[in-house]
Amino acid sequence: MPCEHEVFCCGARVRIRGEKVEVLSEPKVLRCPLHESLYGFSKIDKEVVKKTVEARMRSYGFCCSQRIFDESIVVPYGASEVIKVCMERGLFQAAVTVCEGAGTVITSNPSLVQGIGARLTGIIKTSPIPEILRHLETHGGIVLDPSSARIDQVEGFKKALELGFRDIAITVAGFRAEEIARIRRIEEGLEGVKATVFSVCNTCVGEKDLAYLEMADIVCASASKILRERIGSKALMQVGVGIPIFILTERGKEIMLSYLMGFKDRIVVFRSHLPYLVEGRGPILKDDAEKMEGKLRKG
Numbered sequence: 665m666p667c668e669h670e671v672f673c674c675g676a677r678v679r680i681r682g683e684k685v686e687v688l689s690e691p692k693v694l695r696c697p698l699h700e701s702l703y704g705f706s707k708i709d710k711e712v713v714k715k716t717v718e719a720r721m722r723s724y725g726f727c728c729s730q731r732i733f734d735e736s737i738v739v740p741y742g743a744s745e746v747i748k749v750c751m752e753r754g755l756f757q758a759a760v761t762v763c764e765g766a767g768t769v770i771t772s773n774p775s776l777v778q779g780i781g782a783r784l785t786g787i788i789k790t791s792p793i794p795e796i797l798r799h800l801e802t803h804g805g806i807v808l809d810p811s812s813a814r815i816d817q818v819e820g821f822k823k824a825l826e827l828g829f830r831d832i833a834i835t836v837a838g839f840r841a842e843e844i845a846r847i848r849r850i851e852e853g854l855e856g857v858k859a860t861v862f863s864v865c866n867t868c869v870g871e872k873d874l875a876y877l878e879m880a881d882i883v884c885a886s887a888s889k890i891l892r893e894r895i896g897s898k899a900l901m902q903v904g905v906g907i908p909i910f911i912l913t914e915r916g917k918e919i920m921l922s923y924l925m926g927f928k929d930r931i932v933v934f935r936s937h938l939p940y941l942v943e944g945r946g947p948i949l950k951d952d953a954e955k956m957e958g959k960l961r962k963g
Contacts, residue, residue, distance in 0.1 A: 667793055669727045669764055672786035672839070674699065675867040675887065676713045680727045685717045692867055693887045696947040697906050698739065702783075720783060727764050729795040733779030733803070741909045743862040743884065744781025746923045747833045748774040753922055756860065758829040760820035762837070765793030766800055767813035768820035770827065773804035780805075786837050786865030787815060818846045821859060825850075831858045838866035838886070841876035848879050860915055866891055881916035884909055885939075887947035896939025906945045910938070 666682030675692025678685060687710045693699070694708055703719060705712045720726035724734060737745055747759050751774035758772045763780045764787050771777060780800075792813045800807055806827070807813075808820050817836050824832050836843050844861050851859040863880035867887040874894055877883055883899075885891045885908040892908065899910035901917050903924075911917050924931065 667727070667765070667791040669790045670788040671717070671727075671764070672788060672865060672868060673713050673717055674708050676710065677788070678713060678717055680717065680721075683721070683728075685714050685721075687711075687713050690950070692949055692951070694948045694950040694952075696887060697945065698947075702738075717785075720785070724783060726783070726785075727790075727793075729793055731765065731793070731796050731799070733776065733799060734782055735775045735778040736782065737778075738782045739907075740927070740929065741903045741920075741923075742781065743835050743864050743882070744778045744784070746882070746919065747781075747835075747862070748778040749923045749926055750833070750919050751777065753926075755831065755919060755922055756833045757831045758824050758827070759833040759835075760817055760824055761835050762787050762815055762817070763796065763800065763805075764790045765796035765813060766790070766805075766807045766810070767815045768808035768817060769800055770806040770808070770820055770824045770829075771800075771804050772829070776800070776803045776805055779803075781835070786839065786867075788839065789815065815840075817843050818850070821847050821850060825854070825857065830856055831860075833860045833862065835862045835864050836880070837864055838869040838873060838877070838888075841869065841873040844876045844879045858915065860919060878912065881913045882909060882911050882920065887949060889949060889952070892939050892941060892946075896941075899938045902936075902938050902940055905940065905942050907947070908939055908941070 669680045671678050677688040691708050691713050700706050703716050725731035750756050759777045760770050761780055763769050790813045797810050847859050851857050861880040863877050863883040869888055895910050901911040903909040911920050
């Protein structure tokens with residue numbers, strides 16, 4: 665029986681069984697400049713989603729036994745990039761992340777954080793892959809549940825605390841947003857513990873998720889229109905324009921500014937009402953494109 669995994673890609677739900685890729689739902693994103701720069705597709709449909717996932721499997725062994733853990737920087741303000749640098753600077757003792765073939769992973773190795781997350785997509789559920797488990801465990805990764813590859817960031821946070829870590833970065837996917845509230849309740853009851861929550865993979869979030877996302881420190885807007893409108897206006901700071909990263913807390917601001925201290929590209933800083941958006945720079949959602957086409961036809 666081949667391993668089975670389910671992931672989100674461009675807002676579409678995708679099932680991977682062995683080498684077979686099946687796209688289970690329509691993508692929510694029609695166009696995305698980041699996706700185009702990484703994979704070369706200017707317009708996204710179910711077939712493009714399938715080709716994208718297959719390309720990830722071929723190029724770095726995504727969901728495969730030959731998984732490559734490359735720690736090179738892929739996106740300038742990605743969660744794994746920020747966590748890696750800030751771990752190296754001593755702001756985090758450990759990170760709780762998710763890896764396909766393993767589930768929730770706790771590690772104090774910054775290179776492993778980036779190796780896991782560099783080109784990761786939203787993992788809904790996954791199955792154990794022995795080769796991935798071995799790599800993680802020999803490179804300082806502690807897998808929450810190797811037998812099932814369970815994803816549970818709350819239990820991962822608890823495990824990190826049991827291991828003696830106190831400054832902990834935690835990634836939480838938008839479709840698990842309620843876990844943020846549970847992490848905060850644990851943190852509030854413990855003196856000297858700092859949980860820095862990175863909210864990631866947020867293309868599919870809805871109204872019901874907003875209250876939880878507001879509890880995060882750093883939120884990736886992904887392709888979500890509701891996040892740009894409702895979370896962006898609450899941000900203390902924004903990094904990036906095409907795919908904005910919203911910083912909601914002083915702790916998040918400290919983390920991001922520390923990351924930017926070592927940033928190699930040139931940057932500009934100025935005051936602005938947030939969100940700061942530039943037309944044509946961000947992803948285009950399929951629903952928005954269809955509405956616009958309808959208006960043009962009526963006009």
